[in-house]
Amino acid sequence: MAYKVLIADDQKMVRQMFETVLNSTSDYTIAGMAKTAAETVRICLEQKIDLVLMDVVMGYGMDGLDAAKQIKQERPDVKIMIVTSMPETTYIDRAKEIGVDSFWHKEVQEQPLLEIMNRTMTGESIYPTEMPVIWFGNTISTELTDIEMSVLRELMTCASNKEIGERLFMSESTVKRHIADMLAKTGFKSRLQLAIEARGGGLVIHHEEI
Template structure:
């Protein structure tokens, strides 16, 4: 039986080892390479024939797994992709679906083992969690924030001022202030810095 050729992309060595173990534990898979940056995916794809990629999204070197997924889908449409992350950032799921990533797996929060996800993905299934993990932030949960509030929060964590946030999101400054005020009310935080730090630490928003 032809083995599924897998490429692992994750900047954390321990995560790569875990994924390597998953792949090696099954006779159905052949590990092609395990690399630590999404920046070199195009080189490995040009060199090797790959059927499945397990792609971490947030890399320590600033490279973006979702950008690499988009490159793969545009240039190698038959290759199956599983995006993995430990961040609760909700927009990752949306963007993954928009790119056409077949499956999505949360490293800590998913109850299904990755091996099951891999098998279902190779079988043609698309496996996505119902929603991002719910993380407690202050007095509320991350699920209490609206999409618009999350968008503002994402920009807020970059240290942008209200006028910059308004320009990036193409909304008014008053709308930005209103969203921030609502989030502060929900979380009970005293100021935007506290809100931004907590959101980043908990991985609720990740500015890519």
């Protein structure tokens, strides 16, 4: 019997890509498609779904990981596979905490999508061993420290150095130093440019934005 799959992505092109992949095998059947995280949760609670293929950034309020958490609480038998192109590294940690079964990054295709799906349905939990490396000004994403990434994430909320320090439990001068270090690495001219380029490239996304 074919596994019933729910495709959840706010982009039509991505949904069509998944549809093409699933139509190439008799092991899976498409049970439905969802454009929002809330719709994904509703369908999982109302129908018999075996596997959810879901992006993180869904738009319209709830994000994919929030949806995954709710689904796992209500329907722990449903397998969930996060599929994303965003290089934000904290997604993987959140996904593991929630209990997401597998994580497939579109830009780091260590294994084919169908292979990950098959292994997930047999009980394996598959996560990428590395995230994509992207250019951020004159440097690459892996050259930024975890602390710098945290500061950068808060910069995107237009917070002051004092506010960032309070949120991250560090002094205002330390925040200023980390920003200066990132400006030196990237060649950007201002904290505003840091935030704009980070958001535009999907390098980091603040938790309030997803």
